[in-house]
Amino acid sequence: MALALQSCNQKAKAAVKDKPISDLSIYNLPSKWTNQNGQSIEMKDLKGKVLVMVMIYTSCKAACPRLVADMRNIEQRLPENIKDDVQLVLVSIAPEVDTPKRLKTFAVENKMDSNQWFFLRSTEENTREFAAVLAVNYKKIAPLEFSHSNIISVFNADGELVYQQEGLGVNSDPTIAKITEEAQKLN
Numbered sequence: 001m002a003l004a005l006q007s008c009n010q011k012a013k014a015a016v017k018d019k020p021i022s023d024l025s026i027y028n029l030p031s032k033w034t035n036q037n038g039q040s041i042e043m044k045d046l047k048g049k050v051l052v053m054v055m056i057y058t059s060c061k062a063a064c065p066r067l068v069a070d071m072r073n074i075e076q077r078l079p080e081n082i083k084d085d086v087q088l089v090l091v092s093i094a095p096e097v098d099t100p101k102r103l104k105t106f107a108v109e110n111k112m113d114s115n116q117w118f119f120l121r122s123t124e125e126n127t128r129e130f131a132a133v134l135a136v137n138y139k140k141i142a143p144l145e146f147s148h149s150n151i152i153s154v155f156n157a158d159g160e161l162v163y164q165q166e167g168l169g170v171n172s173d174p175t176i177a178k179i180t181e182e183a184q185k186l187n
Contacts, residue, residue, distance in 0.1 A: 021047075025159035026133060031126035036103035036119040043159065046118070049087040050182045051155040052175075055127075055136045057094035058106040063150050066168040068110055070152060075116065077176050082183035085157075088117050091130060093138045095121040135164070156182045 021027045027044035034040055054071055056064040068090070075088055090112075092098035098106075103119035106112075112119075122130070131138060136149040154163040154175060163178040 019158065022158055022160060024161070026051075026130075026155060026161075027159040029126075029130065029133070031122055031129060033120040033122045033126070034100055036100055036107055038100040041120075046087060046089070047159060048157050048186075049085055050082075050157055050179055050186075051087050051089055051153075051159070052179060053089040053091060053134070053153045053155065054151070055091045055093050055131060055134065055138065055149075057092055058098050058102055059094065063168060067150055067152070068112075070165075070169065070172065072110070072112065074152070074172050074176060074179070077172065079180060081187075082180055083116065085183040085186045086116065086179060088112075090117070090119050091127070092119070092121040093127055093131065095124065095127060134161075154178050154182065157186055 021044065027042075027047050029043050032040055032042060052071065052074060054067050056067055058064075071088055071090070078086060090103075092103065098119075098121050100121070103121060104113075107117055107119055121127075134151060134153050136151050138149065150166065150168050152165040152175060153161060154165075156162050162182060163175060165172060165175040
């Protein structure tokens with residue numbers, strides 16, 4: 001019986017990966033990104049999992065540590081049975097400083113170095129385009145300092161935005177409920 005359920009789950013996940021990409025999907029973005037391991041990817045390479053995304057920069061001393069704490073809180077509160085279907089993604093708004101090596105160090109320092117965590121950086125142009133998709137505003141106010149929106153975005157396995165949590169330290173119950181709802185569609 002367990003083998004049959006596992007087989008059905010794998011078929012459901014394969015169906016999501018083979019499904020055509022909708023016009024509303026971030027998987028249509030042609031931009032190239034580099035992860036914390038120095039690997040080049042496109043957003044469509046993340047297809048098939050529920051994505052929980054936030055834009056930060058690693059040298060931030062104000063809002064970003066709280067956003068990181070909020071993301072870790074979400075991770076810790078996710079039901080065990082859906083964790084494999086969820087990818088937690090932090091996107092840098094300071095690609096000139098947040099090199100893959102710096103992102104990797106940040107991941108280790110913040111105990112975010114499991115396979116569930118993904119850190120991305122790209123060009124300034126690609127980062128701005130992605131921020132616009134998420135409705136995240138940011139502005140450089142000093143050489144290594146930015147003013148930015150505090151938004152955690154949830155995308156379904158098809159890359160469509162389904163929920164946004166706005167603010168710092170807010171109640172994440174609705175976010176976790178939406179992540180769980182979307183992840184359960186994969187099983």
